[in-house]
Amino acid sequence: MASASDSSPPVAPVGEPRDRVDGRAKVTGRVVYAAEAPVRNAVHAVLVSSTIARGEITAMDAASVERSPGVLAVLTPKNMPKLEYVDAKFHAEKRLPLGDLRIYYAGQHIAVVVADTLERALYASTLLRVSYREEPPVLGLGDPAAKIEWPKGEMTGPLQFEKGDVDAALSGTGVVTVKQTYSTPIETHNPMEMSATVAYWENGKLTVWDSTQAVVNRQKALAAVFGLKPDQVRVLCPFVGGAFGCKGDQWPHTFLAAAAAQAVGKPVKLMLTRQQMFTGCGHRPVTEQTITLGADGQGRLVALRHESKSDDSEVGKHIEPCGAGSSAIMYATPNLAYTHRVSRTNIASATFMRAPGENPGTYALESAMDELAIALKMDPVELRLVNYADRAPHNGLPFSTSNVKECYRLGAEKFGWSRRNPEPGSMRAPDGARVGWGMATATYPAHRFPNQARIRLMLDRDGGVRAIGAAATQDLGTGAYTVFTQMTAMLVGLPFERVKFELGDSNLPPGGVSGGSATTAGVGQAMSEAAGKLRQAMLKRAQENSGSPLAGLTPDQVVFQGGRIVAANDPSRGVELSAVLKGGPAYIEGLNEANPAGADNLPAKQKAYTFQSFGAHFVEVAVDERLPIVRVKRVVSVMDVGRVINPKTAGSQVQGAVIMGMGQALLEETHYDPRTGRVVNDNLADYVVCVNPDVRSIETYFVGEPDLLFNAIGCRGVGEIGITGIAAAIANAVYHATGRRVRDLPITAEKLMRPA
Amino acid sequence: MDEPADSLASASFFTGARDVAAGISRREAIARTLKAGAGLSVLSQVGGLLRGATEPPPSPSAPGPVTVTLNINGDAHTLAIEPRVTLLDALREHLGMYGTKKGCDHGQCGACTVLVNGERVNSCLTLAVMHPGDDITTIEGLADGDALHPVQAAFIKHDAFQCGYCTPGQICSAVALIKEGHAKTDAEIREQMAGNICRCGAYQHIVAAVREAMQPTG
Numbered sequence: 001m002a003s004a005s006d007s008s009p010p011v012a013p014v015g016e017p018r019d020r021v022d023g024r025a026k027v028t029g030r031v032v033y034a035a036e037a038p039v040r041n042a043v044h045a046v047l048v049s050s051t052i053a054r055g056e057i058t059a060m061d062a063a064s065v066e067r068s069p070g071v072l073a074v075l076t077p078k079n080m081p082k083l084e085y086v087d088a089k090f091h092a093e094k095r096l097p098l099g100d101l102r103i104y105y106a107g108q109h110i111a112v113v114v115a116d117t118l119e120r121a122l123y124a125s126t127l128l129r130v131s132y133r134e135e136p137p138v139l140g141l142g143d144p145a146a147k148i149e150w151p152k153g154e155m156t157g158p159l160q161f162e163k164g165d166v167d168a169a170l171s172g173t174g175v176v177t178v179k180q181t182y183s184t185p186i187e188t189h190n191p192m193e194m195s196a197t198v199a200y201w202e203n204g205k206l207t208v209w210d211s212t213q214a215v216v217n218r219q220k221a222l223a224a225v226f227g228l229k230p231d232q233v234r235v236l237c238p239f240v241g242g243a244f245g246c247k248g249d250q251w252p253h254t255f256l257a258a259a260a261a262q263a264v265g266k267p268v269k270l271m272l273t274r275q276q277m278f279t280g281c282g283h284r285p286v287t288e289q290t291i292t293l294g295a296d297g298q299g300r301l302v303a304l305r306h307e308s309k310s311d312d313s314e315v316g317k318h319i320e321p322c323g324a325g326s327s328a329i330m331y332a333t334p335n336l337a338y339t340h341r342v343s344r345t346n347i348a349s350a351t352f353m354r355a356p357g358e359n360p361g362t363y364a365l366e367s368a369m370d371e372l373a374i375a376l377k378m379d380p381v382e383l384r385l386v387n388y389a390d391r392a393p394h395n396g397l398p399f400s401t402s403n404v405k406e407c408y409r410l411g412a413e414k415f416g417w418s419r420r421n422p423e424p425g426s427m428r429a430p431d432g433a434r435v436g437w438g439m440a441t442a443t444y445p446a447h448r449f450p451n452q453a454r455i456r457l458m459l460d461r462d463g464g465v466r467a468i469g470a471a472a473t474q475d476l477g478t479g480a481y482t483v484f485t486q487m488t489a490m491l492v493g494l495p496f497e498r499v500k501f502e503l504g505d506s507n508l509p510p511g512g513v514s515g516g517s518a519t520t521a522g523v524g525q526a527m528s529e530a531a532g533k534l535r536q537a538m539l540k541r542a543q544e545n546s547g548s549p550l551a552g553l554t555p556d557q558v559v560f561q562g563g564r565i566v567a568a569n570d571p572s573r574g575v576e577l578s579a580v581l582k583g584g585p586a587y588i589e590g591l592n593e594a595n596p597a598g599a600d601n602l603p604a605k606q607k608a609y610t611f612q613s614f615g616a617h618f619v620e621v622a623v624d625e626r627l628p629i630v631r632v633k634r635v636v637s638v639m640d641v642g643r644v645i646n647p648k649t650a651g652s653q654v655q656g657a658v659i660m661g662m663g664q665a666l667l668e669e670t671h672y673d674p675r676t677g678r679v680v681n682d683n684l685a686d687y688v689v690c691v692n693p694d695v696r697s698i699e700t701y702f703v704g705e706p707d708l709l710f711n712a713i714g715c716r717g718v719g720e721i722g723i724t725g726i727a728a729a730i731a732n733a734v735y736h737a738t739g740r741r742v743r744d745l746p747i748t749a750e751k752l753m754r755p756a
Numbered sequence: 757m758d759e760p761a762d763s764l765a766s767a768s769f770f771t772g773a774r775d776v777a778a779g780i781s782r783r784e785a786i787a788r789t790l791k792a793g794a795g796l797s798v799l800s801q802v803g804g805l806l807r808g809a810t811e812p813p814p815s816p817s818a819p820g821p822v823t824v825t826l827n828i829n830g831d832a833h834t835l836a837i838e839p840r841v842t843l844l845d846a847l848r849e850h851l852g853m854y855g856t857k858k859g860c861d862h863g864q865c866g867a868c869t870v871l872v873n874g875e876r877v878n879s880c881l882t883l884a885v886m887h888p889g890d891d892i893t894t895i896e897g898l899a900d901g902d903a904l905h906p907v908q909a910a911f912i913k914h915d916a917f918q919c920g921y922c923t924p925g926q927i928c929s930a931v932a933l934i935k936e937g938h939a940k941t942d943a944e945i946r947e948q949m950a951g952n953i954c955r956c957g958a959y960q961h962i963v964a965a966v967r968e969a970m971q972p973t974g
Contacts, residue, residue: 023912026920027904027927029855029895036854044849118849119840192859192867192921192955241857241921242955274860477919477956652915656957684864684953693946695959 014490014713017648020482021501022239022475031239035196035271037209042198043072045260045270046121047253048111048128049279050103053137053346053677057101057110061129065113068127070120072264075112077101081259087224090217090250092282093315093349096225097252103132104315105348106678107279109252114260114268137346137677141288141309146343151319153340159324161394164335169303170294178372179292182364182743184727185669187284188687189353193241194274195281197257200267206233206258211240213248214513216472219506221250222258238504240476244660245352246281247476248515249317253280278682282351283670285310285320289364291327293372299386301333306365309341316349318356326361326724328394329612330443331369331387336394346677352515354660355720358444359727363664363745366440366728370735380439380732381408381417392610400709403640404441404614410703411439411638415618424739433622435633436737442615442639442725446707446716448522449512452594453530455488457538457577458587460498465563465577467492468587469530470502473511473523478719479649480519486645487524487713491531493560494577509591517717520645521710526592528712531560534590538565541588542580549573609709613716615639617658617729623737628752630734632662634697639721642707643714650718654700657722663690664723665730666746824885828853829897839885843877844868846884847894855895855924859953866952869925870894876932878951895924898931907931910965918956926952930966942967 025031032038050057062074080098088094097109111128115121138145153159170177198209206226212218218235222228240247253270261268272280287310294303306323323338353359373380388405391398412418420437421427427435453471460466469488475481484501492499502508512522536555542548542565550558550567559568566574581588618636623629635658644650667688671680681687700722706714727745734752735741742751821836826846835850844861847853847870856879859867863881870879871893898905907930910916917923929952939945945966946959954962 019912020915022920023917024904026917026923027895027908027911028899029924031920032854033857033921035858036848117838118845119838190955192857192865192919192953194858240919242919244955271858274862274864477917477921479918648915649918652918652956652958652961655960656918659957659959660955683862684860685862689953689955690957690959691951691953692949692959692962693943695946695957698960 011490011493013486013496014645015643016486016646018482018486018496018646020479020649021485022481033193033196033239033241034198034209034211034237035269037198037236039198039200039209039267042267042269043114043116043264044118044121045112045114045257045268046125047109047256047270047272047276048113048125049276050106050108050110051678052103052132052134053106055103055132055134057103057130058133059131060111062111064127065124068120068124070115070117071113071124072116073114073260075256075260075263076110081262083225083255083259084227085225087221090221092249092251092317092351094317095315097256105279105313105346106676107276107348109256109280112256112260114264139345139347139672139674139677141286141311141343143343143345146345149342149344151340151342153319153321153324157324157328157394159319159321159340161328162337166303166305166335166337169335170292172302174297175294175302176372176375177292177294178368178375179290180368180371180743181288181290182367183288184286184360184363184745186286186347187353187664187668188278188670189244189246189283190277190684190687190689191242191244191246194272194277195247195251195253196271197254198267198269199258199261201262204232207236208233208254208258209236210254211247212237213240213243213474213476213515215474215504215506216510217513218250218254222254225255226258233506235506236504237474240474243476244354245356245515248352248513251281274684275682278670278679279348282318282349282353284353284356285312285318285350287320287322287360289322289360291364291368293368295372295376299376299378299383301331301387303335304331304333306338308339308361309343311343311345311347311350313347313349314344318350318352320350320360321357322361322364325357326365326443329392330365330389330441331393332389333387333393347672354657354723355444358720358724362440362443362724363727363731366725367731367743370438370728370732371741379422381412384408384441392612395610397608397610400609400611401642401705401707402612402614403703403705404616406703407614407616407638407640410701411616411618411636414699414701415636417618424736427737429622433624434737436621436623436733436735437619438729438732438734438736439616439618440725440729440732442617442721444517444613444717444721444724446521446611446613446710447516447518448525448711449516449518450594451512451522451526452509452592453511453523453526454509454589454591455492455527455530455534456587456589457492457534457581459578459581463578464498465494465581467494467499468502469499469527470508471511471523471526472506472508473503473519474514475503476514478514478519478653479646480514482649483520483645484523484527487527491527491560492534493562493564517719517721519717520715521713521717524713524715525711529592530590532590533592534588535560535565537588537590538577538580541584542575549575606709611707611710611716613639613641613721615721615725617726619729619733621730621733621737623734623752627749628738629749630666630747632696632730636699637722638701638703639718640704641702641718641721642704642710642716644702644704645715647702650702651700653718654722655698657720658698658726659690659695661723661726662694662730664745665727666748669746822885824888826884826887826892827890828892829894835884837884839883841884842880843870843882843884843887844879847879853894853896857921857924859922865922866929867922867925869928869952871928871932874932874935876929893928895927898927905931907934907965907969910969914961914965914968916958916961916965917954918958922952922954926954926962930969933966934970939970
């Protein structure tokens with residue numbers, strides 16, 4: 001187990017449940033999302049989408065569109081300016097929009113109509129006449145026409161893996177086996193804010209307001225595609241109206257908005273429709289996973305095999321790493337194998353959706369573990385304790401910290417697990433509904449990407465000292481503004497109220513993508529380093545005064561504390577920050593070196609560990625006897641995510657992830673017409689997500705200790721772990737209530753009513 | 757606990773059942789718009805677009821801009837707009853009042869909820885020209901100077917939002933819910949807030965905030 005050594009002690013306000021610093025602006029309607037950019041005289045762009053799923057455009061007649069009142073431009077593959085597909089790593093797709101006449105999926109953008117008002121652009125876009133040569137679309141994992149790939153895996157670690165001999169272990173004497181197949185449908189992110197872009201050109205420079213999880217990656221991608229230098233492109237995104245992964249990679253509409261703005265010589269505003277959110281910015285792909293578990297008489301896993309299939313479009317780049325995100329990590333076993341297969345279909349391109357891989361992977365594995373517990377007549381928590389892993393099974397490296405046993409213990413206690421009658425169908429609510437109790441483990445890796453940050457100290461008009469932290473990172477609703485304000489306050493030893501944090505602008509020091517639950521850990525590390533640089537600069541300036549109490553000290557020997565810079569071993573020896581700043585430049589700043597702290601660039605001591613968060617969910621469901629609708633009555637979720645910067649916002653994130661997982665377990669499925677490949681339920685009435693009455697009682701707890709091997713702040717991520725394991729916990733509770741195992745999400749009433 | 761009886765009427769996992777909620781439900785809102793005789797053209801036009809219509813739609817009957825005066829948050833705004841402009845787009849694109857959000861444009865999510873004569877209305881389902889003389893209140897009009905409306909203050913205190921995009925609609929909806937006076941229990945608050953989707957999942961905190969704001973102040 002790691003020990004804290006070289007870090008400063010926790011200092012308020014880190015760890016305090018602060019209200020969001022952007023709360024007042026949000027409740028008064030004053031925050032600015034991308035489509036609300038303060039840009040004068042913007043005109044409106046509307047996208048036209050393909051109505052077929054596979055084939056080629058043979059003709060397009062835009063004459064009546066162009067004649068329609070108010071229309072300024074129509075971009076089609078015929079007149080689309082030639083852009084260059086470079087810097088592929090930032091792109092969600094392997095092609096640029098309107099670059100050719102091929103149709104890869106229904107909903108693919110085929111034209112852009114720009115007009116002076118939204119209404120005129122919308123109307124004119126209906127006048128475009130398109131002819132296609134249609135081909136039968138390839139749909140679904142089972143389509144024999146689908147091209148099959150077995151990806152090796154790059155960022156995810158190996159995707160085709162075997163250690164030991166799984167087959168031999170499974171055929172051993174006395175081995176209890178479970179082999180089952182679990183499937184999950186296509187799920188669509190549907191953040192409340194549709195993706196939007198406002199773009200304009202000025203003197204050869206491009207400015208883009210974009211709803212994005214990565215302003216700097218957008219800047220790089222736009223610069224590369226339009227043949228500009230990065231400093232000729234500025235991307236702004238002060239607020240994001242939810243993302244969950246669908247605003248992570250660069251999707252085509254941003255290029256189209258910039259191209260349209262160039263074509264009309266005016267600022268252009270483009271917002272996807274809710275319908276286009278189902279095809280224009282990704283979804284979680286369909287998965288089918290076969291899990292084989294073998295255990296000895298004590299419940300110890302002797303073998304685990306996890307075979308996973310997912311799909312993507314021919315131009316997509318996504319692999320859902322189900323086994324690599326779950327079975328590779330969770331339980332100790334000498335014999336382990338997992339595989340991943342991708343089918344190429346004519347469904348819109350897939351992408352990351354909240355815990356890609358870990359989420360469907362834990363649904364399958366944690367369901368199978370429940371089935372194994374039943375086969376062994378063991379308590380599900382006991383089975384997991386027996387198979388506790390202190391190191392990651394796939395690479396043998398110990399976890400930097402793991403408190404999963406404490407997650408089980410506290411969760412079971414808060415939930416009242418000891419009162420559970422293991423017999424399925426044995427528990428009833430006072431109204432006669434069947435009651436089921438289920439549990440599952442949650443897990444998500446700790447990531448951090450290269451990040452830079454800066455902290456400036458300056459004198460206020462009132463003579464007091466104020467700090468401004470900044471990084472080109474994003475607040476997706478996660479609380480980034482608030483937690484980084486807390487962190488800045490801690491790092492410079494100033495009250496919360498005297499600190500501000502700026503983000504969402506590519507002109508700031510480059511923060512990374514807000515994905516992989518990496519923001520707090522990555523930017524936190526960069527800020528901690530920036531604070532070190534600031535200490536150096538402040539000390540140097542303080543020591544310029546003759547007779548400075550800090551004379552002779554090195555930057556490592558001083559700390560910021562209570563508005564002063566003081567000797568670490570003798571806080572009475574120091575000077576007021578205001579005295580150091582007085583009569584100097586407008587501000588003194590600390591900016592860290594570009595920090596290559598991606599997975600491949602970890603310092604040597606970190607390469608000896610696996611950084612992983614764990615948690616546990618306990619769930620009670622009630623299922624009506626006559627019409628078996630499943631209701632989640634209460635959830636207790638306990639998470640170990642390292643140091644929690646703000647328990648209020650972190651708790652909200654876990655709660656929200658649990659609710660999204662409830663939707664996944666019981667409601668959410670994107671349906672496609674099996675003949676045409678078009679989305680049938682591309683709206684929020686038919687793609688059903690949890691609404692207020694679906695949520696009864698969700699309690700969240702944190703049991704983490706600071707993970708100081710991972711970064712100087714000791715935090716891992718919190719955005720995604722809550723949605724891992726929850727679907728399995730609900731499915732396990734449904735089995736406990738009804739004796740029926742539905743292995744195909746979502747668990748709807750009609751599936752429970754089918755004859756067994 | 758104030759759980760509703762597990763009857764089919766409260767089976768909120770089914771979209772149809774959501775319309776059981778009191779207050780202005782989706783079904784009611786659509787019905788009202790249709791009664792007013794103006795919603796159909798908007799819906800069919802949008803439908804045509806989304807399906808990439810291959811048949812030419814009927815030619816636009818737009819008579820060009822008309823003048824309408826809207827009373828928003830106590831101020832009169834005179835606009836020259838086409839009759840097909842929704843109240844939502846009038847607020848956002850013609851008046852630059854972006855506090856009211858577009859989340860689906862189909863009356864399915866509640867993000868665009870505003871108060872019209874004190875009643876909650878999905879502003880994407882009604883046309884601006886239908887509202888001369890009405891008192892329209894948006895999120896920008898709820899606070900009294902620096903003093904937040906009690907619902908706004910309670911939303912901050914209870915962390916009743918994350919990304920904030922559904923928040924203006926949630927708050928307008930909650931203000932009307934309290935005035936309607938039908939919700940006495942948490943279960944009733946949940947049902948009567950069912951028309952406002954929060955994808956970040958702040959529902960439990962929204963209920964706590966509404967409950968607190970409902971308390972008569974002493």
